[in-house]
Amino acid sequence: DAGVIQSPRHEVTEMGQEVxxxxxxxxxHNSLFWYRQTMMRGLELLIYFNNNVPIDDSGMxxxxxxxKMPNASFSTLKIQPSEPRDSAVYFCASSLQRGGGDxxxxxxxxxxxxx
Amino acid sequence: AQSVTQxxxxxxxxxxxxxxxxxxxxxxxxxxxxWYVQYPNQGLQLLLKYTSAATLVKGINGFEAxxxxxxxxxxxxxxxxxxxxxxxxxxAVSGSxxxxxxxxxxxxxxxxxP
Numbered sequence: 001d002a003g004v005i006q007s008p009r010h011e012v013t014e015m016g017q018e019v020x021x022x023x024x025x026x027x028x029h030n031s032l033f034w035y036r037q038t039m040m041r042g043l044e045l046l047i048y049f050n051n052n053v054p055i056d057d058s059g060m061x062x063x064x065x066x067x068k069m070p071n072a073s074f075s076t077l078k079i080q081p082s083e084p085r086d087s088a089v090y091f092c093a094s095s096l097q098r099g100g101g102d103x104x105x106x107x108x109x110x111x112x113x114x115x
Numbered sequence: 116a117q118s119v120t121q122x123x124x125x126x127x128x129x130x131x132x133x134x135x136x137x138x139x140x141x142x143x144x145x146x147x148x149x150w151y152v153q154y155p156n157q158g159l160q161l162l163l164k165y166t167s168a169a170t171l172v173k174g175i176n177g178f179e180a181x182x183x184x185x186x187x188x189x190x191x192x193x194x195x196x197x198x199x200x201x202x203x204x205x206x207a208v209s210g211s212x213x214x215x216x217x218x219x220x221x222x223x224x225x226x227x228x229p
Binding site: 043105106108 | 147149151157161164167205215222
């Protein structure tokens, strides 16, 4: 099993530019999560999907952030326009959610730097 | 509502010494509890989890944790630290039904001195 795949691994962009992060979950998993990790705020849940449907996006910081999951094998997290405070490591995780106690499998993360 | 408190953002031990990382939780439903480990420049990976079976849970790399309901704790231990254990450790709690999405603690950085 290839695990959760994220791309790119590193992204450096300038303030105001659009950034798109990509994630391929583990085949057969029905839930997908996007997290952001910073020193100041730790690990924050941004949004999660169940069966490709967004269930809770209350963690999305503002309207500049959007996420989609067009099919069971692909998801994107977009930031438009990007700002320096968006610099962080963004993780995608997937799980086979059956009601509790399910393991989340994390990707390697995308390190985003906004100049 | 559910939450996790990890006591100590950094824990420093000598190689060969006991490792103890503390985690206390609150949950309005019977909890599921997890410890994840994050090595530098990697994603989190499961170390062990409690899912209402045995209260003493054994995980990978010689780690174990004990669920103590009366103390609402799920502390992580390892008898003898190894240099390769240096990493960030996260405790997480989830519940059943609608609260099955895990809540993570702030993490504890384990430093191992030679």
